[in-house]
Amino acid sequence: MKIAVVGAGLIGQAWAIVFARGGHEVALWDGHEEALKQAPLVIADLVADLQVAGLVTDSGALLSRIRVEHTLEDAIAGAGYVQENLPERLAMKQEIFARLDELANEEVVLASSTSSIPASAFTESLLGRGRCVIAHPVNPPYLVPVVEICGAPWTESQTIQKTWDLMQQVDQQPVHVKKELEGFVLNRLQGALLREAFRLVEQGYVDVDGLDATIRDGLGLRWAFMGPFETIDLNAPGGLADYAQRYGPLYQSIATQQNDTSPWSDALIQAVDGARRARLPKEQLAQRRQWRDRRLMAMAADRARRTAEDN
């Protein structure tokens, strides 16, 4: 299948790799010629890193499946799926989806990578609004598999199904967010945890390093291969219902102390940022991101090995 990737920034580049890795022909388009010129160079570097990590076997063949198109018309022509990745501005989403809906054959799914704008905000007036959907990746999607699929109220069920099937086929992990929801699921879970994390630091119960260690050397080890529900399901003899019976009252008591909704204050943000800068000076952030990506690659390679063993 030919897949059109609209927008050639970081997310668009990453999607191009995911779809080409999955065997598809990718047509990459961007309104800025400079972005279109840079993207193949960045993609080649990324794919070379993935090959070193054992996550790609034939980088040459993968790269040969990605080509740049200089007009949106050429990118969309013959495409069976479109993934849009323009900046997070409503007017841009409205304009590009209007164009995509005109250009693409009516059975083609039009998916947006947006993390913050609901599909209903930029698809309502379109003739083909039923084939529009959000497919929100985590960066970078070639290392972190989850993709949140969330439709508008008028998104057709076959649109969800086609997107789900494609994501599975290219080794991503689709999650269906069944109704529109600010932050989808992932960022709501992250937000709930961050809110308590900031509050515990603000109130002097723990320092920034200690908070991070509690997840990194504690809960995070389980959550990296089980979700939170499976974790508690295995943490009581009789499973999740037994766990809820034993620990529900504790969590309920804690919950009544966790309902404050004041924003993170500037002083708090400065304090937490200061603790991070004492640990990692600003000029080392880029280097540490490379370290993070190597760790994510090692985890992805480990996951691929386990999947192969299971089959």
Place this chain on the structure above:
Amino acid sequence: MKIAVVGAGLIGQAWAIVFARGGHEVALWDGHEEALKQAPLVIADLVADLQVAGLVTDSGALLSRIRVEHTLEDAIAGAGYVQENLPERLAMKQEIFARLDELANEEVVLASSTSSIPASAFTESLLGRGRCVIAHPVNPPYLVPVVEICGAPWTESQTIQKTWDLMQQVDQQPVHVKKELEGFVLNRLQGALLREAFRLVEQGYVDVDGLDATIRDGLGLRWAFMGPFETIDLNAPGGLADYAQRYGPLYQSIATQQNDTSPWSDALIQAVDGARRARLPKEQLAQRRQWRDRRLMAMAADRARRTAEDN
């Protein structure tokens, strides 16, 4: 150093392995003779598993450092540190700490593994209350390193320091919880995330499997080697303060939708448990726990290898 482990159930057994692995002589005591008889057999099995996983090099030497004592007096005599692991009942904690405070030399730290009872509730009237502290592990501590150290208002700073140093020396990751706090840090973070997880399922936004996948194949991959603060610190060009500037308003808007404190309803617990049982029948829980422990062992072995490479 000789370390006394008081209570020979699952947590006491695990602590015996941690301290013996760290080179200490362990005296294991329990009020129930049957528990004392079983514990060495269980410990030997666990240590054999750890040797197979490459996490212990000389299981014979490790096991030779653990001995069972049939009186509390013999267990405490000459011990330089005491780790208590009796059932989570206040009266039992009060009684055992009174006895420990009488038996142990005054410079010896008396630590409790309790996850739910603050130290102030069972140490206030003791002569040696300044050397009493909580050292709360995650199960099993020989695979999950974090240990929450939390004193009562009268716990001396040198008690915290000694406990911290010992935990580091035996390859655990101490976290100082600076004031008494229900659930300490770890379960408060878990509670905040679980609350949102249950609510999203209850309100029909996502199913149980999808919720778990969002963490397992998304956030959990980062959190297993970085904490939540380091994660967001690396997720914006200018670091954490930049991230808070960009995404603070989103999280603040979400927060105002996350302040409901109703308990998990029985119907909700039954629904989530039902989804888990459809995925994993009750009779397979034990087998899945073995799978989980093998995964935790693989992660611990990976962590040990990285630490060795860094040194």
